[in-house]
Amino acid sequence: MSGTGRLTATLGPRTRRVVYGESGPEDIRRELGATTTVDLAHVVMLTECGLLPREAAAALLRRITALRADGFTSLYELPAPRGLYLMYEGHLVAELGAEVGGKLHTGRSRNDIKATVTALRLRAELTDLLGEVLRLQAVLLSRARAHRSVVMPVYTHFQPAMPVSYGYYLAGIATALDRDADALGHVLDHLDRCPLGAGAVAGTDLPIDPDRTAELLGFPHGPLHATDAVAARDTMLRAVAAAASAALTLSRLATDLQLWSTQEFAFVEFPERLVGGSSAMPQKRNAFLLEHVKAKAALAVGAWTASAAAMKSTPFTNSIEVGTEAVGAGWPALAAVRDSVLLTQPLVGGARPVRARMEQRAREGFVTATVIANRLVARGVPFRTAHHVVGEAVREAVESGATELTRITVPEGAAGPAGPSATELPSLREVVDSHDRGGGPGECDRTVHVLTGRLAAHGRRLTAHRDRAAEAERLLGEAVGALMAPDGVPGGASEGASERALGGASEGAPEGVPDGAPDGSPDAATGVHAASERTEGAP
Incomplete structure (x- = not known):
């Protein structure tokens, strides 16, 4: 089916390239991976509400799961004159006919789909980032315990001020990072409403069940207000702000460590795997990774400004400025902050204080x-x-x-x-x-003890979010498997179908702090650090 009924022409190729960009295989897999997760939940809900015949639901689910299983490779070369989603939906209509493929979009809009995909991706990104922040926190607390007797001067206005310990300094960074972890956790907590069901901007008169799709996608609730659900992306602003705050904390740590690693200070030494040389100057031993840590904070701050500027003075409804441009600025920022955290883990773990020089x-x-x-x-x-x-x-x-x-x-x-x-x-x-x-x-041990308890609490919060997402994935897989199974097949027979339905394209947030890691024991913290070091190649 060409056109929209109202429109009979599409954008020209040059304009289309500006608006929709060039979608490569990775872009298609990422976007349609999340979109089809939404589709699976939507099809289950429509069927349970009597809005979609079981036979049509089974056909849709089989085709969608087949696309997911092969990484959407059959869509790579298809033209997308009106964007990736409508190209994908058009493929379903072409494969299954309008009577089946054309029913997928019942009771929804690209507006609430896009808002839901954003929420799913943001949840995965924040879960991943928070996990890495907690790994870093475990390393900081481990090193704070190990170096609490290494006396050094603390500075104000770049002049020696009072004696502290290197462990106490690291505990101070951990205190700041604890607040950053709390802010990231709060953003995750507020990702509690699934936008799906809000429709284009004012909900729908069809008897859908938004709370059911919310449950299947791992959200406690459906939308509270339809216009807000498609108009607002302030959660992205909050996420980038929390991430930027963490990046600023790390940039200040990196500044101190880089200064202290100079020959003029000679407070800290890094092993060779964490420094670089010069193409021209044979004597150089540059702690260049610290400069990457500092620079990535600028990306996060700039992204928040860009997102806020894109949202400023837009009408409170669905808009490209908010849903596309403002959100688009946030993803690279979150990735940059995660990279900054990953770099800081081995830097903190590998830094060796020079006790005699500090004293x-x-x-x-x-x-x-x-x-x-x-x-x-x-x-x-x-x-x-x-x-x-x-x-x-x-x-x-x-x-x-x-x-x-x-x-x-x-x-x-x-x-x-x-x-x-x-x-x-x-x-x-x-x-x-x-x-x-x-x-x-003199209270450093107490400080570390309190922060260790808070690290454990952050770990429990993160685990709860992961468990909720995993349980939703299980429920969705079972529901999809049951609809795809032939009538009369016992429930257990659909197990393989449910696994195939979600295999390879689920939210897939990687693990963060493993069970037991935030318990404050040196072994647990060192284990987290060792795991982070094993993944870090020599510069």
Whole structure:
């Protein structure tokens, strides 16, 4: 059937190429893989609602599952003058006749199909990304535990400030990444309504069951408001924003690690498999992977801006600006952030702190000065006086070429009755351990313990989403298999048919944190790290 009835002509080839692009095999497999998952659920629902005869349903399901099984190769060379979906539907009509193939689109529109495909793909992408973020979190917490005794200076305004530990620094990154993981999880939680059933923009008068298709596709609910279901793509904005926040966290980590790996700092060393050389300069040992981590954050921030700009001031209804252009900007951003996380996993796991150098720079930076001032305060010296006294002592030490404070002179009468002892200048380790309030490095073990518990909670949330999707896939496979089976065949006989129905084209989100990995044990965290390293080739 050519045209739409209302229209008898299509776009010219050049215009069509701009609007629909060139769909290669991978594009066809990805888009139609998700679209046909929606179709399987829709056919099951139409049949159960009495809107599609069982024989027609079985014929549709057999043809759709056959297309899925061969990766849609029979569609690769077909012309698509009105887009990929209508090319695919036209193929079904040509193969099965209008009385069968022409009934697939009953009670729906490309608008709610496209919104549903977006939701399915976004769910898979976010599940994958969150899984990798949790793997990285496990590596960070493992390294934080391992390096909690490695003393180093922390900096403010690029100047030595106070002593902390390298493990404490990594725990700080993990604290920020925990919020990013929570934000990604919230976006997943809000992907709880399936748009299918909203139709073009105002639902339908046909007696369909949107909650049934939602169940078969792994969503708790059908659409609440039809116009919102096809008009809104703010979930993509939220997803990209959460991903961009994670990427920004990693970019700051990467900046520190790259700075600390310079010869001027020499705080951190990377194994050869994580650095690169130069085509011209023989001596170079570049931690170039960190630059990739930093750069990918820019893609995510730019994508959010592009998506928001495409949505701005559009009518609140289905539109190409929102459903195509705004959404299209998000996919590369999510992929870039996932790549950034994947790169960071072995970088954190492989970075080796240089303990002696870190402690040397902490001593030379006079980072115990604040604690010395506080100890004078504890002996009755007013803080501003103590601040001045210690600052003067640091100046005198620098001018004399000393690299450590050896004595503090307090003005007569400034101290309390006990008076300060110049021999009680604290060690770096003592200062680190004494800062056990306000989230200081002395509380690092408690911080790691809390974050480990939260990692386990994030893992349970992710598992719940995966389990719901897997259960929906099982239900859909069983329903499809039952409709495809000959009448009278026992339920178990349709098992093979149900497997074939979904084989090779399901949502397919890869595993993230395996069961038990977020339990906080070094073995679990190291196992996650080792798995990530095995997949990372030498640069």
